[in-house]
Amino acid sequence: MILLIFVVLNEACELYNAGNKYYAEGNFQNAIECYEKALSLCQNKDIYYNLGNAYFKMGKIGKALIQYRRAYFLCPRDGDVNYNLSFLRNFRADRITSIPNPIAQILNSLFHYFSMAEAFVYSALSFLFFAIFLSLFIIGRNKLFIWIAFVGLLFFGYFFITTQVWQGERNSNSGVIICGECQAFSGPAEDYKEVLVIHDGTEVKIRDERNDYYLIQLPGGLGGWVKTENVARVY
Amino acid sequence: MKINPESKIQNLKEYENYKFQKLICLLLIFLLIPLKIFAAELNFLASVDRTTVGLGETFTLNVSVSGENISGVPSPQLPDLPDFNVLGRSSSQSTSISFINGKMTQQTTITFIYTLSPKKIGRFTIGPCRIDYQGKTYETQSIEIEVVKGATQSPPPSTATPPKATGQLEDAIMLIAFPSRREVYQGEQINVEFYLYTQYDLDDLSLTKLPSFSGFWSEIIYDADRLRYQRKTYGGKTYYASLLKTVALFPITSGNLTIEPMEMVATIIKPPRDFFDFFGTAQRITITSKPVMINVLPLPEEGKPENFCGGVGNFTMSARIDRDTSRQGEPVNLIIKISGAGNIKLIEKPNLPSIPNLRVLEPEVKVNLDKSSGTIKGTKEFRFPLIPQADGMHLIPEIFLAYFNPKKKTYETLKSEKVSFVASGSPQSTVATDAGGLKILGSDIRYIKPDKETIKSGTGSLLRFYFLLYPISILIVVISLIYQRHQIKLSQDRAYARKFMSGKLFKKRFQQVYEYMKKNDQKNFYSALSKAIMNYIGDRFNLDTGALTTEQLRQELLSRGLSSEILEDLFGIITRCDTVVYSPGVESDISMAELLEKTKKIMEHL
Numbered sequence: 001m002i003l004l005i006f007v008v009l010n011e012a013c014e015l016y017n018a019g020n021k022y023y024a025e026g027n028f029q030n031a032i033e034c035y036e037k038a039l040s041l042c043q044n045k046d047i048y049y050n051l052g053n054a055y056f057k058m059g060k061i062g063k064a065l066i067q068y069r070r071a072y073f074l075c076p077r078d079g080d081v082n083y084n085l086s087f088l089r090n091f092r093a094d095r096i097t098s099i100p101n102p103i104a105q106i107l108n109s110l111f112h113y114f115s116m117a118e119a120f121v122y123s124a125l126s127f128l129f130f131a132i133f134l135s136l137f138i139i140g141r142n143k144l145f146i147w148i149a150f151v152g153l154l155f156f157g158y159f160f161i162t163t164q165v166w167q168g169e170r171n172s173n174s175g176v177i178i179c180g181e182c183q184a185f186s187g188p189a190e191d192y193k194e195v196l197v198i199h200d201g202t203e204v205k206i207r208d209e210r211n212d213y214y215l216i217q218l219p220g221g222l223g224g225w226v227k228t229e230n231v232a233r234v235y
Numbered sequence: 236m237k238i239n240p241e242s243k244i245q246n247l248k249e250y251e252n253y254k255f256q257k258l259i260c261l262l263l264i265f266l267l268i269p270l271k272i273f274a275a276e277l278n279f280l281a282s283v284d285r286t287t288v289g290l291g292e293t294f295t296l297n298v299s300v301s302g303e304n305i306s307g308v309p310s311p312q313l314p315d316l317p318d319f320n321v322l323g324r325s326s327s328q329s330t331s332i333s334f335i336n337g338k339m340t341q342q343t344t345i346t347f348i349y350t351l352s353p354k355k356i357g358r359f360t361i362g363p364c365r366i367d368y369q370g371k372t373y374e375t376q377s378i379e380i381e382v383v384k385g386a387t388q389s390p391p392p393s394t395a396t397p398p399k400a401t402g403q404l405e406d407a408i409m410l411i412a413f414p415s416r417r418e419v420y421q422g423e424q425i426n427v428e429f430y431l432y433t434q435y436d437l438d439d440l441s442l443t444k445l446p447s448f449s450g451f452w453s454e455i456i457y458d459a460d461r462l463r464y465q466r467k468t469y470g471g472k473t474y475y476a477s478l479l480k481t482v483a484l485f486p487i488t489s490g491n492l493t494i495e496p497m498e499m500v501a502t503i504i505k506p507p508r509d510f511f512d513f514f515g516t517a518q519r520i521t522i523t524s525k526p527v528m529i530n531v532l533p534l535p536e537e538g539k540p541e542n543f544c545g546g547v548g549n550f551t552m553s554a555r556i557d558r559d560t561s562r563q564g565e566p567v568n569l570i571i572k573i574s575g576a577g578n579i580k581l582i583e584k585p586n587l588p589s590i591p592n593l594r595v596l597e598p599e600v601k602v603n604l605d606k607s608s609g610t611i612k613g614t615k616e617f618r619f620p621l622i623p624q625a626d627g628m629h630l631i632p633e634i635f636l637a638y639f640n641p642k643k644k645t646y647e648t649l650k651s652e653k654v655s656f657v658a659s660g661s662p663q664s665t666v667a668t669d670a671g672g673l674k675i676l677g678s679d680i681r682y683i684k685p686d687k688e689t690i691k692s693g694t695g696s697l698l699r700f701y702f703l704l705y706p707i708s709i710l711i712v713v714i715s716l717i718y719q720r721h722q723i724k725l726s727q728d729r730a731y732a733r734k735f736m737s738g739k740l741f742k743k744r745f746q747q748v749y750e751y752m753k754k755n756d757q758k759n760f761y762s763a764l765s766k767a768i769m770n771y772i773g774d775r776f777n778l779d780t781g782a783l784t785t786e787q788l789r790q791e792l793l794s795r796g797l798s799s800e801i802l803e804d805l806f807g808i809i810t811r812c813d814t815v816v817y818s819p820g821v822e823s824d825i826s827m828a829e830l831l832e833k834t835k836k837i838m839e840h841l
Contacts (some may be wrong), residue, residue, distance in 0.1 A: 013690040021688050044691065053683045084680045124704035133709030135715030139722075160722040 012041035019050060028054045045074035049081055056084075061092050061201035062144065062178035062232065069174070069234045073166070076112045092201030093181075114159065116166035123159030127154050173206040174234040175216060177226070184224025188213035193225045242822075248341040277302040279311070281375035288382050291449060291493065292350045297327060298364050298375065301344035305368075308345060311375075314362030316351065318382075323350040323762055353382040356490070369411045374490035384491060407434040407504065409469070410479075410524040412494055416775015418530045422547030422578045423641040424611060425529065426456065427482045429497055431522075432467070432474040437501040441477075443521070444498035450488050452581060456606045457481035473571050483611050485547075485578040489533035497524045534639050542586060542647050546638035552585075554634055554651035561658040566596070566620040569631060571651065578606065579636070584617050585636045592625035623658035631653045730777035741838070752827045758816065760827055764834065765812035769803070771838075804837050 019034030037049035038044075038067035052067030071078065114122060137145035156173045176196050184196035188210040198204075198218075208215035209221065214231050217223035298311050313321070330343045353359065356487055358381050364373040409432040419425050431437075431806045438460070459479050467476040485522070486492055503518045503642045550573050557568040570615035580602055587595055596619065604613040623629055636649045656786065724731045744767035772788070773780035777794055780788065792802055808830065 009690050013687050016690060017686040020683060023683055038690075042690055046687070047690075050683040053680060056680055080681045080684070087680050121701045124701040128704045128708045128711075131711045135711050138712070138715045212410065228502050 002202040012038045012044070012047075015041070016044075016047050017048070017052070017187040018212065019047075023050065023054055023057075026058045032058070043070075043074070043077060044101065045081065046073065047083070049078070052084065056088065061088055062176045064088060065092075065201050065203070066176050066178075066232055066234050067128050069176075073170070073235070074115055075118070076115055086200060089203075093199035111162045111165040114162055116163055116170075118167065119159045119162035123156055123163060126155035126159055130156055170235045175204050175206045175231045176234060177202040177204065177230060178232045179230040182226060182230040184216065184226050185213075186224065187223045188215075192225070196222060198226070204231065208234065244709075262380055270505055277305065277308075277326075277366070277368055277371075277373055279364075279366055279373040279453065280380060281361075283361070283378055283380065286378070286380055286672065289379060290351055290353060290356055290382055290384060290422055290490075293350050294380075296349040296351055296361065296378075297346055298349070299344055299346040300368075301342060303341060303343070304819075305343050305345070308367065308368055311347060311364045311366040313349065313364055314377075316361065318354050318359045319351040319361075319380075320354060321349055322352055324348065329421060329562070331573050338467050349598045353380070354365050355488075356384055358382075359793060362547050404520065406470075406472070408432070408501070408520070408522055410499055410522045410787045411469075412524045412527045414494065414495065414527055414529060416530065417522040417528070419486065420532050420547060420641045420644075421471050421486050421534050422545070422581065422639065423485070424548070424577065425484045425486075425526070426609060427484060427494060428478060429480040429482075429501075431462070431477045431479055431526065432469055433476075434472070436504045438504055439500075439502040439519075440515070441500050442497070443500050445498070446495040446497055448482070448484060448494065451486055452578065453485075454483045454606060454607060454611055455480065456483050456602065457613075458808050481609070483606070483609075484529075484610075485581065486529065486531040487581075489531045493530045494527040494529060498522070524642070530691075535644075535646075537646070538646055538753055540635075540637035540648055542635045542648070543639070543646065544583045544585060546573070546577055546579070546582040546636075547641055548575055548638065549640055549642070550575030550579075550582075550638050552634075552636055552649040554654055555630070556631070556654045556656050561623050564623060564658075566622045567656050567658075569595075569619040569621055569654070571598075571617045571619070571634060572614055573616075573649075574612075574637070576610050576612045576770060579613045582615050585634050587634060588632055589620065590621075590629070591633060592623065592627075593629055593631075594622040594624055596620040596622065623656075626659055628655055707734065733774040733777050737771055740774060741771040744770065745834075747829070752831065757827070761812040761815040764830070765809055765816065768809060768812075768834065772805075790835070801837060801840050804833070808834055 015034045015038035019031045019038065021097040022028070022031035022034060029093060032051060035047050035054060038047050039051065048067045048071035052071065053066040055061075055064035055067060065085070065088050068081055068088065069079045075081065130149050133145045133149035133152055137140070137149060175225050177200060179200065181197060181199050183194045184198060185192040186195050196218075202218065204216040204218055204223075206214050207217050209228070210225070213225040214228050215223060216226050216231060271416065272305040277560070278299075280301075281298045282298065283297070284295045298313075299306050310326075324347065326345060326347045328343065328345045332343060333409060343526060358379060361378045361380060363377050365375075366373045394601075411430050411432060413428045413430060415426040415428075431440075440745045457478065457480060462477040462479075464475040464477050467474055469476075482499075484494070498712065499522045500522060501522060503520060505518070552571065552573050554569065554571045557570060561567050569587075571585055573579070584598055584600070598619045601616040601618070602613060603615075604611060621629075621631075631654045633653055635648055637646050637648045639645075640647050723733075725735060726732075744763065748760060751763055769780045772778065772792070776792065778788070778791055783791065793799065811830070
């Protein structure tokens with residue numbers, strides 16, 4: 001079993017390195033194929049990141065953005081991922097300028113410091129820490145231990161909220177427009193009135209799905225029905 | 236009109252050529268008459284009225300199209316004429332009908348007339364004119380024009396003007412242009428004053444022709460609303476003189492420029508010659524000023540700075556910014572103000588150096604002139620809207636602007652101060668850098684991550700077992716709680732404490748007993764064994780064994796739920812031990828090892 005996992009990871013690594021070689025040569029189409037195969041074997045943020053780069057070099061902003069967001073999900077502290085993500089968000093045609101609330105911004109960066117996987121492990125570890133010091137307090141009746149245990153509990157609370165934030169994000173039906181330019185209609189068919197024209201790389205929320213059409217919503221609140229092939233889910 | 240003999244010869248030659256060509260054409264036409272369906276033949280010719288023209292004069296270019304049944308002929312395309320100004324165009328059409336061999340032919344000629352004037356001196360070529368007609372392109376031959384200095388021909392006198400003042404009158408009434416200087420640099424100011432000198436009373440004065448001042452930028456400084464006569468002498472005679480106009484002129488080109496004559500019509504009222512001539516005589520005449528030549532020196536090419544703006548005079552420059560901060564990409568205006576005396580209107584916009592992260596739009600230009608002192612002074616303001624493309628401090632470096640100072644006869648360079656402003660919240664939020672140092676040429680995504688030796692799955696293997704930590708933590712707390720309760724009981728419940736300790740103490744005593752057996756010390760062995768068992772029972776059931784008889788003990792133990800068989804065995808061992816201890820000489824019927832085994836068995840059941 002372990003051997004099998006090892007073999008799979010080894011293959012993914014080779015595919016990743018092959019993709020890097022194609023990328024360096026400028027053969028982005030082949031690089032994309034390699035990275036995609038590697039990702040089917042193993043989900044690693046570096047593969048997502050490099051795949052995003054390859055898509056961007058092919059001019060596919062939306063697809064690149066999806067890969068960067070997946071990489072961000074796995075490692076939100078990666079500088080390259082963050083840089084390219086903000087670069088793409090400025091690069092795309094639809095720059096939806098909403099000035100975020102500063103408090104929300106601080107909270108957002110606070111609860112996106114650790115990735116979901118890290119937060120799960122750390123919340124369990126901080127709970128263990130809390131339990132150990134609580135037990136020490138029960139046995140030793142030393143007031144210091146209860147304070148240390150309290151700190152552990154605070155950490156547990158922080159990590160637990162972080163996991164919930166990530167879970168919420170993963171379940172929020174985030175999508176990205178992946179066609180150059182597409183129309184949004186007022187209903188799930190082409191006969192309805194055109195209400196929006198949106199471009200590659202715009203991040204939307206998928207609110208509903210009705211026969212080959214997604215009801216999408218932009219951060220500002222605008223929305224419309226877009227063909228499913230023009231939108232890709234992030235998670 | 237001068238005619239260049241060479242060009243005449245050339246024209247003759249051309250004419251011969253043309254004749255010959257025409258002959259051949261006619262021949263061909265005759266030959267091709269049966270096939271003459273394809274197109275109407277066109278004659279397409281260009282000619283000029285003269286080949287030698289003075290600078291500032293006009294000449295006409297006639298382009299004629301003639302042929303049979305030409306209807307809908309388009310206007311010919313003139314060649315590019317970089318050296319000439321096209322002043323006007325007109326066309327005329329004439330038709331002649333003739334009968335040849337009883338067949339009517341209709342010959343139509345359309346002439347397009349262009350009025351041209353040369354821009355500079357030299358030999359120029361008017362390239363071929365072209366016309367596209369019924370799918371064919373016709374071209375004329377090119378014409379050479381020689382442009383010479385000055386007028387080769389005086390302008391034709393206007394027919395409707397009254398006769399010129401001649402003879403005696405010419406001396407008595409004069410219109411004189413007084414230039415302040417006759418030799419200036421290109422772009423330097425000259426003031427020209429137009430004076431009327433007269434010895435007669437004049438009436439019904441009107442200006443009929445104002446000089447056009449071609450080759451100059453002119454600003455009228457003074458324009459007389461009425462005549463204010465002063466007594467002045469000119470050429471030894473006394474006149475009444477009145478200033479009509481003062482004009483400031485700035486030559487645009489170099490060379491000998493002419494200030495064209497000014498023309499005026501007036502009625503002279505001559506005083507009565509004798510007593511009988513009551514009213515005197517009135518005579519209407521035209522008065523013309525003499526043309527004035529100005530020698531315009533070109534600006535020295537030597538030492539001409541690259542950022543020369545065309546300014547001649549004496550100027551100062553300042554640069555400022557209308558606000559210090561820009562939010563969300565608001566434009567900031569860079570105001571460059573040039574002020575001073577000179578050809579201020581002709582100053583070109585200063586070239587801004589390329590500033591990273593700033594988009595510079597075309598400036599808005601404002602000119603303010605002050606003519607009151609006789610020299611043209613004023614300010615010219617260039618407002619450059621700057622749009623920040625990045626956040627941070629934007630530094631606009633010094634701007635250099637050179638002008639020519641005709642008094643010192645040198646070029647001087649003006650330098651503005653550095654100005655800066657801070658932009659925030661601009662759409663692209665990259666950090667701006669100092670204009671002098673680092674240069675950002677563009678931005679791109681970061682490069683891919685390097686190759687790897689091994690790869691790890693993003694979720695990690697640790698994650699699979701993290702949830703086990705929760706039950707472990709809870710277990711730890713539960714254990715500690717149980718332990719804590721036990722500790723409390725130990726300190727508060729004597730029976731619990733004795734019972735908890737009983738096993739440990741018995742083990743200790745049993746070890747002692749074992750030691751005695753090894754030494755084969757029978758007496759101590761049996762007494763120690765009996766003591767160990769009795770103490771254990773006492774601890775276990777919280778009884779004071781020393782104060783109870785054997786029978787009482789048996790009853791107590793029975794009431795605590797011990798079976799009678801075990802009790803039998805237990806008391807059997809105790810009595811055996813007591814017998815050996817208290818009755819010397821009595822030998823035990825079983826060995827010490829056997830007894831120990833038996834005790835162990837009973838204890839396990841207890």
